[in-house]
Amino acid sequence: MRTLRLLSVTACMAALMLATSCSSSKGLGRQRGDQQSEQTANQSKRKSSSASFAAQTSDLTDSIQRQTFLQHVNDNAQFARFVTSKIKFSVEVGNQQMTLTGNLKMKRDDVIRLQLMAFGFVEAGRLEFTPDYVLIIDRINKQYLKVPYSQLDFLRNSNIDFYVLQSLFWNELFQPGKTRLLDSHLKSFRAEAGADDDVVIALEDGKLSYRWLADHSEAHVKMANIKYEDKYRGNYQLNWDYEDFRKEDGRSKAFPMTHKVIFNTPKKDIKFDMVLNYLGSEDNWETRTELSGKYRQVEIDEILRRFMAL
Numbered sequence: 001m002r003t004l005r006l007l008s009v010t011a012c013m014a015a016l017m018l019a020t021s022c023s024s025s026k027g028l029g030r031q032r033g034d035q036q037s038e039q040t041a042n043q044s045k046r047k048s049s050s051a052s053f054a055a056q057t058s059d060l061t062d063s064i065q066r067q068t069f070l071q072h073v074n075d076n077a078q079f080a081r082f083v084t085s086k087i088k089f090s091v092e093v094g095n096q097q098m099t100l101t102g103n104l105k106m107k108r109d110d111v112i113r114l115q116l117m118a119f120g121f122v123e124a125g126r127l128e129f130t131p132d133y134v135l136i137i138d139r140i141n142k143q144y145l146k147v148p149y150s151q152l153d154f155l156r157n158s159n160i161d162f163y164v165l166q167s168l169f170w171n172e173l174f175q176p177g178k179t180r181l182l183d184s185h186l187k188s189f190r191a192e193a194g195a196d197d198d199v200v201i202a203l204e205d206g207k208l209s210y211r212w213l214a215d216h217s218e219a220h221v222k223m224a225n226i227k228y229e230d231k232y233r234g235n236y237q238l239n240w241d242y243e244d245f246r247k248e249d250g251r252s253k254a255f256p257m258t259h260k261v262i263f264n265t266p267k268k269d270i271k272f273d274m275v276l277n278y279l280g281s282e283d284n285w286e287t288r289t290e291l292s293g294k295y296r297q298v299e300i301d302e303i304l305r306r307f308m309a310l
Helices: 002-021 033-044 050-056 063-075 162-169 183-188 300-308
Strands: 082-093 096-107 111-118 122-129 134-138 143-147 190-193 198-205 208-215 221-228 236-246 255-264 269-276
Touching: 063 183, 063 190, 063 198, 063 208, 082 111, 111 162, 143 300
Parallel strands: none
Antiparallel strands: 082 096, 082 269, 096 111, 111 122, 122 134, 134 143, 190 198, 198 208, 208 221, 221 236, 236 255, 255 269
């Protein structure tokens, strides 16, 4: 039973890492520092109801209205410092399916942590992303991997960094080379009417294409899609759907409680779902994991071997 649970935990963590590994070619995300003042100033100029906004941007053939819509989508990004929740996490690879419970803890511009539980109450594995390194911990076998992004081939080759993951987990638009997306960057994006009440947002970057689907009336990002096309190595595609938007914990902005991810590769497809139990902002936790001398550092191949054998 313990071995089966460990297989599930390792597969969950590996699937998450692989699913994000081909989602960028230049490091995506949202910028930090004094540039936030520009974003805050822009937000204060656009305080209107959803109905009023929809009326103002009913014709997306007009360039000004397209820009207004993109600004509204960008304004919907979360600026809470912490997001925490209990989660239900499931993975499907081929005919293998696994479901676990755990915890999600995120601190803006600092850390994304997934704790995966065995038997419902014992932490069996941990996946921690910081701006500087990736940490994977196997609690059961007292093993870990802690390396900078540049030492993981699938992250280095796609130039992925912490801000890529933050953009996806926090339900935000992003642009290659940016760690914060300001209104002045939105001129690079295209927006056009899609089916029903949706708007398709697009950005091109060499072999990579980026697509988002946003709700026209509320300007919520409902889906992010990143596709890498290579006629020699095959195509890779990451699709991240967001559902069940809620305003909890006194927040003024809605956050998606359900994340559904599909990662297509030339050899296999990986699916994982993450459902948040609530939306919290707990801040009384250590943002860096310290390990005792009982843990042994291993190579990435050893951590991922069980997953790759599925």
